[in-house]
Amino acid sequence: MDKRTTSLKRAEQTAGGIAERLLAWYERNKRRLPWRNTADPYAIWLSEIMLQQTQVEAVIPHYRRFLERFPTLEDLARSPLEEVLKAWENMGYYSRARNLHAASRRIVDLHGGRLPENPDELKALPGIGPYTSGAILSMAFGKAVPAVDGNVKRVLCRLFAVDSPLSDGATQRFITALAEKLVPAERPGPFNSALMELGALLCRPGIPQCPDCPLRSNCLGYAGNCQNRLPVAGKKAKRPDKEAGAAILRDSKGRFFIVRRPADGFLGGLWKFPGGMLHPGETVTDALKSRCREELGISISVKDHLMTLQQFYSHFRLTLHVFSGTIQEGGPLSPAAGNRLWASPADIRKYPFSRVELRILDALFI
DNA sequence: AAGGCGGGGGT
């Protein structure tokens, strides 16, 4: 019998005891989090989308504000995307907001305004993958299915001494199979939360706090003293440096010329100041004039250097040179007026921006 | 299977 089959059998045999001790630990040690006080599937869904690749502490204030602004799924579905993006401002991964909004409309149109309770229909909704589907099914609907996130992967790699690379698809499938063996028929939602909570509080990356762990007696990683080296990570991608320019163009009334980014690209749907990436060998001034002409059909003159900002993204590092300037010719509002406008200082913060544009506004005291 | 997709915190 191969190693993984043995582990699956072991998981099946120890599942009952693991669930019992883990749930007992959870009830004594769990954090009070706002989404743990609700049974509303919409609120649970929202929390799970916000929690994707985002730390709990960062989510809490956004979650509260979002539910205040969009208390029900119907409220969300009938609101314009622009307002949803504004509520998502500074949270990153804005496709989550676009998908959440699109999914809410699909749920109203196809599912009578209620989240479907079947896995295939859930995963067919934009933004809901294997993890989020499992989380909603177990936490909102009481189904005995696993919810395997980064915490659970780490915990199970240690608990069963899985030493194959986590980046490998076969490893992920194996871990999901282990989780399926462990999830109990009773209280599957709290069990999944407990497994994640254990990963967040004790079984953390680096050096886990094994002396306090309720599952220490079951842990093959602890038994083999290899828990600190698990899970085995995959390869890391390096982040290139990129350089860009942004032009602050104001009219005689002091209004700012702003442009909406394409809906499906980087920071899609958010507004920005005109400009763009520098081509190799290009000066900032040349780049600003060229990008404005290419993308907007306007001719600008570039004046003063205002600031240079660095912004870190997941896959590159940006240096952004910000200059003032003026529009020389070309009616900026004539074509494609829906994606460009003059915004007064009083109104400009009503539009959704990404972090780097908000930093510019802060620096200009707008 | 790999890379795009934000922003922030911890060490």
Place this chain on the structure above:
DNA sequence: ACCCCAGCCTT
């Protein structure tokens, strides 16, 4: 500097 974070989607 590098790691990670209640992942998903596209290619």
